[in-house]
Amino acid sequence: MRLSIILFIAVTSLMNHSIAANLHLAIVTASNAETPGRGRSFAGILTRVERPVRRAVELALFESKTSFEAFGIVPELQVIDMDATKPLDEQLKAIRSTALTILDLPRPEFIEAAKILDQKGQTIVNVRHPDTDLRDTLCLPSLFHTIPSERMYFDALGQFLIYRGWRKVLIVHGPTEKDKVRTKILEQSLKKFGADISDLREFTLSHHPDDRDKNKPEFLTGGASYDVVAVIDSARDFGRYIQFSTRRARPVVGDVGLTPVGWHRALERYGAPQLNERYQLFDEDKPLSASEAMSDQEFAAWSAVKLITNSLGTVDSIAETVNPRDILAHPGAQVDLYKGTRGSIRKWNNQLRQPILLATGDAVVAVAPMPKFLHPKHYVDTLGLDEPESRCNLR
C-alpha cells in the first residue's frame, strides 16, 4: 500500500478565525485494478476518457484557497492506492475517520469498502458509479453520490426526446449484463415521460453471416417505425457504428450520438468556460490542452469537494476538525456547479441533484430539465429517482 499525504501550503492570514481547523480529504483508488471494457475497445482504441479523479480534487482545493483563508481552514489530502493482494479492511484503516472519502474503486471493491466505512460512520462519496442500485437498494446513510445516477442521465434523455417530439424510440442494446440492466433503466425513463418503445434489439459483435440481423446496423434497425434510435453500449464498442448506418434516416442517442453527460468541454454558459480553462491550466507543471475537460467522474469529485467548501458557512462554529458529515447533513449545503443552478443533496438517497447536459462531441445541445417538465418541489427533481419512487429513504 502506497500512502501519500499532501499538505497544502496554508498561507493563511486567518482573518476571522484565530484557530486553524483541519479539513481532511481522502481519495481511495486502485490504479492497477483490471476493469475490462472500461472505455477501451478492441486493439487498444480508446473510446472514452477514463482518468483518475485526483486532478479534479486538487483543482477544487486550488479554487477554495481564499475560502480556506477566510474560514481559517487547513486542508489535507490523503491519497491511498489499494493493493488487490492485501485485505481491504486493513488498508481502509489508513483513512482518517474525519475525512471526506472519495471512494474511486471498481464496483465490487467499492461496495465492500463502502459497507465497511459506513459501519464506522465515515463519510464516503461515490464519484465513479452511476449504477442506480447503489442509491436505491444498497442505500447506505454514510454514502453520498455526486456522480449522476443512470436514471438521471436517462430521464434527461427521455425529456429531450419528448421535448423534440421524437416519441417513437427503437432501442438497440449490447449483450452484456450491464447493457441489459441499463436498458431496463432507459425503458423506465422513456415510460416515465410518455415515449413509445417501437422495439428492443440486441446486437452482437460476431461477424458470422448467420448473425447478420444482429451485426449489421441496417438490418438491426430495419422493419420498424421509429423517430429515433437509442443505443445502449456500455463498452462503447459496436454502438459507434450505428450512427449514419440506420435503416431509416433517424438521429441516434444514448451512449453514442447525442449523449447525456454531467460535464462537457463545450458548455458556453454559466461560467463553465472559466472552470474548463482552470482545469487545464491551474497546475503549471502539468498543463492540459484546450480540448481536455473533466470527465463526469472528475466533475463528480470536484463537486464533492466544492460542496464542502461552498457550504463552510452552514456550520456556525468550526471545531478543530471540520466534520464533512455535519455540512452534508445541513439543509443549506449547496454547491455552485457552473451548470446554471445550484446543486444540493437529495435527503432520501444522498444523491447530488444537478442539471444534465445533452451533448455531442463538440456541442452542448440542451441542458435538462427541459422546459415544461415541472416538479412540485424542486425543478431538478424531474431527473432521477424522486422521493415517492425511491426505495431508499434516509430522511
Next chain:
Amino acid sequence: MKANYNKAVFYRLFIMHVILVLALIGGTKVSAFEALLTNERSGDVIHIDRSGSTTHVVPICNRPRGMVSGLIDSHVIIACSDDHKVIVYDRAAREIHSEISPVQGAMNVAVHKASGRLFVTNEGAARASVFDLSSSQLIAELPTGLEPDGIAITDDGKTLFVASENAGLVHVFDATTYAQEEVIKTNLRPRRIALFKSELWVSSEMGSRVEIFDIETRKKKDEVIFAPKGFRPEQMTPVDILFNDSTNEAYVALGSANHVAIVDATKRKITKYILVGRRAWGLGLSPDQKTLIVLNGLSDDFTLIDLKTKRPQLTKRAGLIPHSIKVFE
C-alpha cells in the same frame, strides 16, 4: 333621430381622439437620452436613443463587457476581456480615445472621479488592478478570490469592494493604502456590487438572492430572496443591481428567470416582477428616471420599461450578447 345618433358618435370619437392625442403628447414628454451598450460577442458598442432605435454601431474590440463613465462627459471606459485591455471611448467622436494595456482578463470597471483612478477586475487572474487614468499607469494589484466580477468604490474613494464569483467572498480593500481590510462571506456566486447610502448590496447568482451588508461594520443586515409565483427559487439568478434615488427603489435583473424585480430599498420588499427577454443582466436608468432599460443577453435585445406603469414598453434588437449599458443625458 339619425342625425342625433351621428352627432353622438362624432362627439364620442372626437373626445377619444383628444384623449389619444393628449396621451401621445404626454407619452413623448420624456427627456431625450443616449445610451451605449457593449455587446460581448459582436465586439461592438451600439448607441441607442430614447425611442430604442440604434443610431450607431461601432466595432470596438474583442468581448467588450464592463462599462463606466470616464473622467470627462464624453468619455466611456470599457473592459475588453479577450484583448486584455481597457479602452477609453469617446462617445461624441465615436472612436477610441486611448487604451490601457495589458489588463489581464478585464471584466468589470469602476472609476473614482475625484482621484482619477480606474479599478478593474481581472477575471482569469484572480485580482483587481488600479490605474491612474491620466497617465494610464498601474498603481496597484490586489489579490482577490477566483473569478472576480463586481467592483465598487465608495464616494470618498477610501474603500474598495470586489466580489469573487467562485470564492463566494467580497474582498474589502483600503483604497488609499491598498491593504486588504476584510473578507466578507457571501452566498453562492456573488456577481455585482451596488452601494446605496450606508449599505452594500451584493447579488448572489446561485443563491437566488441579494445580500445587504453595512458598509461600516461589514456585517450582514438583511437579504432579499427572489421567488416569483410559478418559479422555483433555484431558478432565480440575479446579477445586476441598480438604484433609483428618486423612488428609493432597487432594480435587480434576474438572469435566466427572464424577469427584472423592483425592490423597495428600505422595506426590502419586492413590489413587482416584470417579464423581459432571456438572461436579463445589464440594467440602465434614463436620466429622468422614468425608463428602465434591461439587456437580455440570450435573446440579443433590450427592453424599455415604463417605470410609472411598471410595464415593458418595447423590446428592440441589440448586438450579439449585450452585456452592459450606460445612459447619458
